[in-house]
Amino acid sequence: MLQYYEPEKDYGTPPSLSTETVTLNIDGVDIDVPEGTSVMRAAAEAGIKVPKLCATDSLEVFGSCRMCMVEIEGRKGYPASCTTPAENGMVVNTQTDKVAKLRRNVMELYISDHPLDCLTCPTNGNCELQDTAGEVGLRDVRYGYAGNNHLDAEKDESNPYFTFDPSKCIVCSRCVRACEETQGTFALTIDGRGFESKVSPGQNEDFMDSECVSCGACVAACPTATLTENTIIKLGQPEHSVITTCAYCGVGCAFKAEMRGNTVVNMTPWKDGKANEGHACVKGRFAFGYATHQDRITSPMVRDNIEDEWREVSWDEAFAFAAKRLRGIQEKYGNNSIGAISSSRCTNEEVWLVQKLVRAGFGNNNIDTCARVCHSPTGYGLKTTLGESAGTQSFASVAQTDVVMVMGSNPTDAHPVFASRLKRRLREGAKLIVVDPRKIELVAAPHVKADHHLQVRPGTNVAFINAMAHVIIDEGLEAKDFIAERCETPAFEQWRAFISDAKHSPEATESITGIAAADIRSAARLFATGGNAAIYYGLGVTEHSQGSTTVMGVANLAMLTGNIGREGVGVNPMRGQNNVQGSCDMGSFPHELPGYRHISDASTRALFENDWNVSLDPEPGLRIPNMFDAAIDGEFKGLYCHGEDIAQSDPNTHHVEAALSSLECLVVQDLFLNETAKFAHVFLPGSSFLEKDGTFTNAERRISPVRQAMPPKAGLADWEATMGLAKALGVDMHYDHPSEIMDEIARLTPTFTNVSFDKLDAAGSIQWPCNEETPDGTPTMHINEFVRGKGFFAVTEYVPTDERANRKFPLLLTTGRILSQYNVGAQTRRTENNQWHSEDILELHPHDAEERGIKDGDWAGIKSRVGDTVLRAKVSENIQPGVVYTTFHFPESGANVITTDNSDWATNCPEYKVTAVEISKVTAPSAWQERQQAFNEQQQGLLKKARKHETTSPAG
């Protein structure tokens, strides 16, 4: 939705959720509002604006600025309208001579301690202090400007994205409250008393040294120029804005891309965005500079072989080159010798086209997506037990949860905006069970403390989840009515017999999981009896050899305790990529057509065959690991890799590199020359989310609009490039706009029947299923019955992973991510986010470090049975002895050189979370790292020669 830039309407105080109505009279107008609404908000709803500075509708009322005084008949004095609840029969005057004078005189006090440089101020034109001074008619400051003041207070420019200029601060505490209430980090305080009161990050530290996580909530809340985005300081105020959706993580925050011409000057979280309600994290909010980074490749390129220089060519040449090669391969090696990997970073429409290209154009089902390596077990596990491959709730549902179980997920780093919601609920008193080998932040955050931190040994999740269920059955805490009414009885009985076996008792599995039986018993009791209980899980559940089993165990636990089918409960996979839900929904699987319908089902196939005018191969195609194996075996020769850096992100790098090197045609479509592109023959420049229209679907099944804010840098948006390639391959595929693709999706996918761009623009976003029965979408799934009818208790036998620590590899390596970097880091590494995290670090427990003579900052060699790499070590008590941990954001780290190709039995999702390793102190990088560096230098050289012109440098 394109609109002229206008700050969003601010009602001053949060809405009241009461269902009782009160009627009051404000300035002669009768107004009905829910009980508990402030007089200020009631006035705003009636279109009457009362001056205000400290109030904003995203924060609890505070009542400090006193600008909002009104007169209320029958009341003494001049109550602040923000802190006064509306009452029946109240008669309010928002403008009388007396309040006008009082407000003006308060404003006079403010301005007596404020620089008079509005004309050169970055928020000139968008400053609530300036506006309010205008509203109250301040004309004179009789105190003069020579009195005590803060005009010389020093700026804090430590944060790369925003500047703190305390000389402009009015001490309204909005920033402090935003950091507490909205973000939950508590990095800011008001230091000092009276006139000396000032905003202080941490203990009088600067922002970068404080606990601040740079979410920007304080900046958004600040009514003055005190906290301002550096892009605004540099570029000025925006003139129009576009509502769109963050392209980083699966939270799917809605943003207003605030623009000057084609330049983004600010990404402001959109208040009406239902996933984030006006909040964001450092990535979506600030790390958008990559979109205009000089490393962006803006011209299609081709080469005959990967030792050759790249040649910049026209789009049509590139399409023709690729098409010829791909068809040539098929002729030589057979129909099945090519395939594609679709991108979970691209839009639903683009993913749809890629899988359509494969099915209708390649004539096979060799289509897979990165979900293979993250949440494929979720798809399998939830489909089996509940009948739908998706999370059951809205994020907002957590506000009604009493017991939260977070398992193998680190929301404060990986899903920060959801984490803020969660922390708010925890501060309100909800109980927390954390199941994680590491001491993640939630275990002990400001005003949040986990009731149980169960430090499960990597690879033993199933034993753990079974022990939880065992206790509940053993102690008779299961939701008998729910199970009888909603679940398949024979399956339950069978499962019950299975789980009741004493071998699943926490006492019996204590030695496997490493968790004391008493802790599991007490956590299980809490989960079963503590009220609404919800499970949030992440890759720590799925990326295991028994990932699918654990997902089923999680679903069993929810059904067992009746925690499914209403607000506040449920099974919630924390999906990683912005559109990984969408890429799965769109049929990026070798065995499934869009909407999770098996390819072997003739009637579904017929639907597509009719619409697409082709005949489809009924045989499932190759999964990513199968593609690699087939490539090495010489049977798979061509790959269209769409916005995914498999060379960096897939396990066992040696194996992946061997596979890529044996391809005869690798077509890579991406923003940057990523690790995979270094093996490519055709490079199609991708378009960032700012450059195209489409939709993303987040972890709560919310389809949100992505709207073009600037033209594609390379001339074509990703969907257009795929269309071009399709045409060159002779596939009949033409759309004038992505909305037409969505119409096709809706036509062919029962869960999307009622979705359209018009509807999305009107509603802001929609949670699928959205069809005749649920025209407005479905926030909560499985309400009266499960999608599969009755819930299915799946038997979840624990099978230890082959990847076990032994004498040679005595430690277990597990991996995770960090707030400031995103996955392979292609984007975030090209922003100032590097200031927080500029290399991947190996964390190990002091015991293990000491045994190996490793100190903080030493180089640590990490060796697994498939490879070795070197990282800098950090000695940390956040992990248990015997476990080591790293992130995987930097290609040179080679984290996947050591991960093995062990994978989930059902879905091939790699076992990233468990690799047996040995660590030793070293002085030089590993052989792989040296080769990687040499290869990288070679490929960068080949690129440089090809590039005739440098692209523009990033904005800010």
Next chain:
Amino acid sequence: MITIYVPRDTTACALGADAVADAISAQAAQRDISLQIIRTGSRGLFWLETLVEVATDQGRRAFGPVEASDVGALFDAGFYEGKGDKLALGLSEEIPYLKNQQRLNFARAGIVDPLSIDDYKSQGGYAGLSRALAMQPQAIVDEVKESGLRGRGGAAFPAGIKWQTVLDTPAAQKYIVCNADEGDSGTFADRLLMEADPYQLIEGMTIAGLGTGATQGYIYLRSEYPKAFSVLKTALANAYAAGYLGSNVAGSGKHFDLEVRLGAGAYICGEETSLLDSLEGKRGMVRAKPPLPAIVGLFGQPTVINNVLTLATISSIFEKGAAHYKSLGVGRSIGTLPMQLAGNIKRGGIVELAFGSTLRSLLEDFGAGTASGKPIKAVQVGGPLGAYLPASALDISLDYESFAAASAMLGHGGVVVFDDSVDMLEQARFAMEFCVVESCGKCTPCRVGSTRGVEVLDKIRAGEQRDDNLILLEELCETMEYGSLCAMGGLTPFPVRSAIKHFPEEFGG
């Protein structure tokens, strides 16, 4: 056995009471006289401290002010048998300063051993609680309403109404908080009560718990009151040991726990919402009302916050009945108010009077004029935020309504006297300066206004655009009065305005 009473409260000790007690023991040992010394609280007659009393058949006889060096001579004169003229004040109860008071809160002060529950009970203590234990919560609250008791912390809000709100607000946990932060300069009634008769407060809070359904109480004690702290800690331990606190209050099966917590040492932490923040372990910041603490108070739960005297008075209301209490005072100012005489006054101390006597009588009949002997020029009643009254206004009746009519306030009953050497512009400036120092900094009229107030007064003193600045000062006072979030900024204009009004010539007017 001879019994000698020597006070042990902060004031008496500051004036040498410990040395006096030691000297008495030493002399007695030397002279082989067998006697016991009971350390009481104080009678609150500070001008007579150290006031030593001897039990005689007619009652206690008082000697004072005694210094350690006087003790030998007192023994020589046989004071331990009530004999001798040296420093003799006659029967304690007949000392006019004491006799002419109407003591309720301080009836036991100086008489009992503050830590002895038996002493307390022998003087009517815990009679109120046993009555309350037989009553339903609503009946207890009704009795408080019926008594007409108003808060003694300053705002004089009817206690019963506050309690009713807490009683009517359903919650799993409710609290009783005693505001013992006593920050007003020149006030000491709370401290003296806690040091001299702590069970009175503990009993009152217990009754408050029974009346409102609160099972946990906190006494938020000014950090500069170490003696009161140790007295309270011991008294609380004794009350637990005797079964008056805990899960089975006086065998009734009812539950009330009570703790004392030291304050944060800031004046603003005496303001009730700021106090709650501080009790919660946060930095004391004033909260906007509504919600009232009675509905959303400590840890978000319904909370009664009352001053020490308010809660202590509850004990005597339940001991003697609401009707008795109501018989004291005038109009809507019911009961007694312990006034605290300080500053430039000859006879400082506690003067507990039923409402309705006059300021003049207090200053002249009790206080006996200024300590300097110079004429009284101004009196500040009600603490640092109270208005100044000129000498011409001393006939004002000591009750809430009369003071309000004079744009003044009784507040917590502190009275600070100034003689004719006082500079009233400086006093006005001091009021603004006090606000600069003590403001919590939350709201703008107070945070910025007080600083500007000092600056404007400096300009007036310097004669800069005096008329304009006087107008600006008055507008500032108005902005602070009506615009401030709490009474800190809201009341600061009162001393300023009263100084200007009554002493315009000192402002160049």
